[in-house]
Amino acid sequence: MVRTVDLKKHFKDGKTGVKKAVDGVSFEAKPGKILGLLGVNGAGKTTTLRMLSTIIRPTSGTAMVAGYDVVNDPQKVRASIGFMSTSTALYGRLTSIELIEYFGGLYGLEGERLKERVKYVTEKLQLHEFADRLCDKLSTGQKQRVNIARTILHDPPVLFFDEPTAGLDVVASQSVMEFIEEARDNGKTVVFSTHIMSEVERLCDEIVVVHDGVAKGSGTVASLKASTGQTSLEKAFLSLVGFQANYETAVTGTGVA
Amino acid sequence: MNTILHVYRKEIRDMFRDKRARSAAFIGPFVGVAVMITFLSFITSTVKKQEGQKLYVVQTNNPELALLKKANNVVFVPSAEEGAKLIKKGEAHVVLQFGDPKPDGSSEVDAYFDPKEQLGQLAVGVVEHAYGAQNKAHLHALLAEKGLPTDADEQIKVVRHEVQVGDKGGAGDFLVGFLPYLIVIWAFFGGMSISSDLVAGEKEKNTLETLLISPAQRTQIVIGKFLSLGTLCLSSSLSTVVGLMIASQLHIPGTEEIFKNGFGVTPITFGIILVVLLPLVIFFASLLIAISSFARNPREAQTYLSQFSILVMLPAIFSQVIGLTDAAHAMWVNFVPVLNSANCIRMALLGKTDFASVAVTVAVSLVIGLAALRLTVFLFNREEVLVRV
DSSP states (O other): OEEEEEEEEEEEETTTEEEEEEEEEEEEEOTTOEEEEEOOTTSSHHHHHHHHTTSSOOSEEEEEETTEETTTOHHHHHHTEEEEETTOOOOTTSBHHHHHHHHHHHTTOOHHHHHHHHHHHHHHTTOGGGTTSBGGGSOHHHHHHHHHHHHHTTOOSEEEEESTTTTOOHHHHHHHHHHHHHHHHTTOEEEEEESOHHHHHHHOSEEEEEETTEEEEEEOHHHHHHHHTOSSHHHHHHHHHTOHHHHHHHHHSSOOO | OHHHHHHHHHHHHHHHTSHHHHIIIIIHHHHHHHHHHHHHHHHHHHHHHGGGOOEEEEOOSOTHHHHHHTSTTEEEESOHHHHHHHHHHTSOSEEEEEOOOOTTSOOOEEEEEOTTOHHHHHHHHHHHHHHHHHHHHHHHHHHHHTTOOTTTTOSSOOOOOOOOOSSTTOOOHHHHHHHHHHHHHHHHHHHHHHHHIIIIIHHHHTHHHHHHTSSSOHHHHHHHHHHHHHHHHHHHHHHHHHHHHHHHHHTOTTOTTTTBTBSOOOHHHHHHHHHHHHHHHHHHHHHHHHHHHHSSSHHHHHHHHHHHHHHHHHHHHHHHHGGGSSGGGOGGGGGSTTHHHHHHHHHHHHTOOOHHHHHHHHHHHHHHHHHHHHHHHHHHTOHHHHTOO
16 A cells, blocks of 8 residues: 655746745555545646655655555565556567566566566566567557556566556557456556546546645546536546636626536 | 675676677777777878988089989979979978089088978978988098098097897887877776766666665675776776787788787786786776766766866876986886876886885875775665766
8 A cells, every 4th residue: 555644746846946846745555445645746646656756755744655664674565566657668678578577677576487487577568579669660559558567577566657658549548447457356556647537537546636746636537526616527626736726716797607 | 795796797798788888998009909000100200201302402513413314303493593482382391403513622512491381390300311421521531541440530429239128029118108008098098988878877767766776785886887887997998908919910011010919918917917907997986986976877977987087188298208307217107196106017028127116106096086986885875876867
């Protein structure tokens, strides 16, 4: 599972002094469930995932991933997670299989165990047809499959997805979402960051709305709608982040829904 | 250690599939050497051709001209003014005008040339040398006629005795001057082409994140990258030596003077080159990775790298002319990075290796190399540096 308590990340900024990228986010993601971090670009979703995956250290607050503290046991945290983002490129001059084996080695897989896992992901994601092709020569969909293979090769209990469908076509997006659902069904703890409402409604068991680095609300889709008195997740989201009043003023001139 | 080797193997595989890395490690040094040898051969043969150049002479009544008329390469011009016009057009490099013989039999020759043109200076030098030899022969004949010793004109005679230093048939002047420079320069530039991709490129492509979220320690990752870049730097540098070795065996026309003793690098000299080169490669590879780690993207890295390359080139260039100064034997040279390595290689090629200098040079290079490596590891562990975008 993943648990954060008042997690903060402040960066030094030459112009403003301090930039509060994340300013107190708390949530809990459970095994077999998908937790969605919902927010606009720059809300602090990626920074939160970067802290959870130990790329950067929190300024304050605590975060536990798979039972390990991200500050005190970063190596154990990293061994327990898979991280995927569409913005992550592959090594273009390695073949698909070389790339997967490389990451297997980094995760401490070797010998028979490595062969076994490579065989598993190759079959599961149907990588055979382009296993020996350089990653630079792969289509976007094929690259995405290799990316997924890299993410799950070491069979981590926790998976982080940072806007995993950004820039993908409908077919590729569909296969990514199916994969996330399958991971949940297999008991993985999934934290999923996005700004696409339809994906949240389809995938997430629980949602944390993040805006300006602060958690503005959390709950299921239904509870968020109920608590904001809105009929759609989109309106509930806008209401939580304070856009709704402005939007209504612009449309009706009254500010009253 | 396994993780370091794992990263190293991947980087080497990735690197050598890149045309730029192959070019930097092998093709560049080979082609660089080939171009340089061809260029020098061209200069040598061009200078030799000057000996057979046409000689422009002003038509006068001097009896010397009767002798010159028999030569095929003499062109007569009607006046000095006409000769000057030919010089201005670039058709003649020097025009000679023989004055009327004096009563004592001597005569004066006016040589017209463009002092700004190197070929003109060269041609005048050849004429002066030729008539200098003739004057000397004439003087000797006169002395003999008077019953005096023919070397009476040389109160102090200088007799040359060449002292064999180092191995017989060692590296020629050309190699002593150029080889240290090439070895040192390629150790840096060989790695420079690809270093910006190693970290800054990974930042830009977001592949660095995937490495950072693996259980591998950051220090292991950066050491693996450092070792692979060091391999490239070393390959580039040694390819220069191999390229010259091959060039010496090809007997390209015009290179006889350059390779008058063959390649001339003995196994001992090669061993000293390696000993001096290895710590220098540690320094260069660390510096290159540190810059790549600090930069936000490959373009920014390339900007920093081009500035640093000047700092590397300056001492390397000085190493080419250090033989014209007393500095080659001075102790302070051993404390100047890059210059110290080039100078040690130069001294080894001359067969004058001073092992104390080699030891100081290796120690200095190692200290700055390890300091640069420490800085690299430090930078690679700083999240402010790694997540700069």
